[in-house]
Structures are given as C-alpha cells and as structure tokens.
Amino acid sequence: MAADRLTMEKIYLARDRLVGIARRTPLDYSTTFSKVTGNSVYLKLENMQKTGSFKIRGAYNKVMSLGGEDRDLGVIAASAGNHAQGVAYAAAMAGIRCTVVMPAGAPISKVMATQGYGAEVVLAGGGYDEAYQMARKLQSKSGAVFVHGFNDLDVVAGQATIALELLEELPDVEAVLVPVGGGGLLAGIAFALKEIKPSVRVIGVQAEGAPSMYCSYIEGGLRKVRGAGTFADGIAVREPGDITFALIKQCVDEFVIVDDEEIASAILMLLERSKIVVEGAGAVGLAALIHNKTTLENVKTAVVLSGGNIDVNTLSIIIERGLAKTGRYVRLRTIVTDRPGSLLKLLSVVAEAGANVISVTHDRIKQEIPLKQAEVELTLETRNKEHIEQVIACLTTAGYVPEIFS
Structure with a gap:
C-alpha cells in the first residue's frame, strides 16, 4: 500500500x-x-x-491509524466545528488526549459539543485559517499529532x-x-x-x-x-x-x-x-x-x-x-391617531385583509411623531407577495400610509 x-x-x-x-x-x-x-x-x-x-469518517480513520507512541502524545486539530467534533469523538474512543483550536466566533453549539466529547477547546482567531496557525504553534510545543481537517x-x-x-x-x-x-x-x-x-x-x-x-x-x-x-x-x-x-x-x-x-x-x-x-x-x-x-x-x-x-x-x-423573500412575512409601519379605539380599527383592517398579526409595537413618544399621534409597527404573516400588496391596498383605502421596513 x-x-x-x-x-x-x-x-x-x-x-x-x-x-x-x-x-x-x-x-x-x-x-x-x-x-x-x-x-x-x-x-x-x-x-x-x-x-x-x-467528518467522523476521516477523523476516526486518522486517529486509529496512529501507532502507540503517537497516541501517547495525544492529538491536536483546528476546525470551525465539524472536524472538531469528529476528532474529539475519535480521540475519546481511542482513549487519548485531544486539543482542538476553534475560531473565536465558532457556533456555541459546536464548541459545547466538542467539549462534550472530552476535548480541550482553545478559541483563537476569526476563522479557520487563524485557528489553524494557532493549532500549529501549540503542536510545536506539545508534540501532539496534528490531525488535519482535509489535507x-x-x-x-x-x-x-x-x-x-x-x-x-x-x-x-x-x-x-x-x-x-x-x-x-x-x-x-x-x-x-x-x-x-x-x-x-x-x-x-x-x-x-x-x-x-x-x-x-x-x-x-x-x-x-x-x-x-x-x-x-x-x-x-x-x-x-x-x-x-x-x-x-x-x-x-x-x-x-x-x-x-x-x-x-x-x-x-x-x-x-x-x-x-x-x-x-x-x-x-x-x-x-x-x-x-x-x-x-x-x-x-x-x-x-x-x-x-x-x-x-x-x-x-x-x-x-426566507419567509420575507417569498412574501410570507412582512413588517409594516404606519401612523394612527393616539386615541382609544385607533389601534383596534387598524387591526380590524388587517384582519379583514386576511393577514395574521404576529406582533404589534405602539410608540406614542417617538420624537418625530406629532403629538396626539402614534407610530404602529406590525409584523404580519401573509400568503405571498400578492397578498402583501392586497394588505397594503386595504390599509391605503382605509386612510393609512403603510410602509414596509426590515
């Protein structure tokens, strides 16, 4: 071979x-x-x-290919998350020490999973390449076997x-x-x-x-x-x-x-x-x-x-x-008169247009809004982009000036 x-x-x-x-x-x-x-x-x-x-496939195969002396030194790797978990799991199965360097911004779920398999996790750098450089530095000091993520x-x-x-x-x-x-x-x-x-x-x-x-x-x-x-x-x-x-x-x-x-x-x-x-x-x-x-x-x-x-x-x-892009989720804002029943009237128009209200924010103290008026932000569930246009048309007909915002 x-x-x-x-x-x-x-x-x-x-x-x-x-x-x-x-x-x-x-x-x-x-x-x-x-x-x-x-x-x-x-x-x-x-x-x-x-x-x-x-990643468990390659990591495990590499770890199990190591001889006794290499296993005694332990392993070290750099990873954004998946290789980290694979190496940690493989090392745990082999009963050897494992250190993994991960980017500082790695998803918390991946960091915790790697630690859960028994590895020591070091966070360094903003991406894989910086984590790799740090792992190589640590390896030169410890003598651990480097388990590369791909090469x-x-x-x-x-x-x-x-x-x-x-x-x-x-x-x-x-x-x-x-x-x-x-x-x-x-x-x-x-x-x-x-x-x-x-x-x-x-x-x-x-x-x-x-x-x-x-x-x-x-x-x-x-x-x-x-x-x-x-x-x-x-x-x-x-x-x-x-x-x-x-x-x-x-x-x-x-x-x-x-x-x-x-x-x-x-x-x-x-x-x-x-x-x-x-x-x-x-x-x-x-x-x-x-x-x-x-x-x-x-x-x-x-x-x-x-x-x-x-x-x-x-x-x-x-x-x-994704929902916003396909017209199934939209955020609108408009101005209403700041008096009892105004919000109910607005929501009634939305309901008649067939949209489902997910959330409502009512702001009466915003500096740009005139006294006796309030800004209302609505998060709506809609069917598609055409439905959004229908909702806006209904609000406009009812005297509102709706604006889509993100």
Whole structure:
C-alpha cells in the first residue's frame, strides 16, 4: 500500500475501521427536488451521521491509524466545528488526549459539543485559517499529532467511504454533487468514484464567499483567497490543501459556486419540504442544483448533504429572511391617531385583509411623531407577495400610509 498516495486499499481499510463507528447514512430519493430540478435526485444524508457530519469518517480513520507512541502524545486539530467534533469523538474512543483550536466566533453549539466529547477547546482567531496557525504553534510545543481537517491521506480515505456506500445503494448513479472547503470530502469521493465507475460525473460546489478551491481548480494551481465571507463556516477555508487539490484536479469534472442567498434558500426548502435540517456547508450541493448552476437534465443525481450542525440563531434568521423573500412575512409601519379605539380599527383592517398579526409595537413618544399621534409597527404573516400588496391596498383605502421596513 503506497504511503504517499491515495489507493483503493486505503479506502477499503478505512471502511473496515469505521464499522460500528460511522453510521451508514440514508440515501433518500426526493420527489420534491426531482420535480424542481428535472432530475432524479437522491440525498445522501450525512447530516444524520454521528456527530452531525461526515467528518467522523476521516477523523476516526486518522486517529486509529496512529501507532502507540503517537497516541501517547495525544492529538491536536483546528476546525470551525465539524472536524472538531469528529476528532474529539475519535480521540475519546481511542482513549487519548485531544486539543482542538476553534475560531473565536465558532457556533456555541459546536464548541459545547466538542467539549462534550472530552476535548480541550482553545478559541483563537476569526476563522479557520487563524485557528489553524494557532493549532500549529501549540503542536510545536506539545508534540501532539496534528490531525488535519482535509489535507491528509488517511482523512481523505475516510471521507471516500461515502462513495462506496453511494455506489452500493445507487449503482446506476450518473452525477454526484459534493460540497467543498479544503477539499477532503470532494477529493475522497471523486477518487473512489472514478476508480470504480469512471462514467460518474463529479461536481464540486463551493461558497462564493470563500472560493479558494474553485479558484484553484479554474486557474490550474493552488490559490489563496483574501477572506472567507460566508455563513457556511464549515467550508470557509482561505487556502485549500495541496494533497486534496491534486486529487480534485485529476478526478473532478466540474466546479461551480453558489452565494449565501442561494445556500439559505436551499436550507429553507430542505427544512420545509423535506423536514431535513442542514448547515450552510451541507446545503451548497443542493443549492447549485436548484439554482441551475449545472447543466444536468434528466440525470440520476446524488447530492451529499455533508452536515447538519447549524446554529439555531442562524437558522432562525434564515427562516425569517426566507419567509420575507417569498412574501410570507412582512413588517409594516404606519401612523394612527393616539386615541382609544385607533389601534383596534387598524387591526380590524388587517384582519379583514386576511393577514395574521404576529406582533404589534405602539410608540406614542417617538420624537418625530406629532403629538396626539402614534407610530404602529406590525409584523404580519401573509400568503405571498400578492397578498402583501392586497394588505397594503386595504390599509391605503382605509386612510393609512403603510410602509414596509426590515
């Protein structure tokens, strides 16, 4: 077995190590997304994986590949959250010390989950790359084994086991869309697919706000981007790995990017239509498909939903913005006379227009408002954008001057 390159033997060994550890996640046919996209769409639900993402596969394979002396030194890693949990869990199973450096702004849920698996968490920097630099500094002092989040052959081999499951469950798959950050997931899946079934079209998908691997792929050499401006923190990597890039350049057929609005809409559609919760990184593949970033048509397509560890506050914002964008949630303000019955009259007009009142704010002391008048802010649940226009028309007819605000 070649030590300096990825082989199918390494991937099969990783699969054997993961028996009883990583879940064989469902491959779910989606009628909804098949109709929306004009393809036969199957969702590989790694958001249902142990620790909430695919990362346990690579992390566990790496940790279990270590010899006795390395285990005695413990392990250290840098991660925005999912790799952190995977390494922490693997270290706990192996009974070895574990330190994880996470960005200072990492979701609290991911920090707590990592600590819950027994790891020491150090918060440093504003993103993955700063956390990585700190982890390397700590490693140089402690001598612990560094478990890289993506640029490691044992980690890549672990992620590649997803491809084995895909081909066993859907042997006639024609295309696979895979999220990309540093490239470990895409490199592993693409390599295994091309080795077993070269005809499968492999498409990498990255967030527009952190397009390091996309730029590297398009320009033909490793590229580092200045910033990582995306809420998909799991793939917000400014510099991809050289190991993963070489595999991706060799095995990936197409590479596309999606913006945060497109990612958010995919999260919302998965939640509402399929009752599936995914994080930003996990939704990019589906976002590319439903927003026509690829030329796939009438193709049997698998989409890897790589993780489900989304911060609940982020999810709340996505839901509210998504509802507002589709006209199912609106905030209006208007002026009423400050006397008994005025608010009731306003709300009666809203009720007659068929809107549901979620909240009301009545302000009679705002400096810009004339005496004997009050500003009323309404948060309404509506059916669609046309319904909002109907509500505004009814209020205008009743003598109000309504204004939409955010």
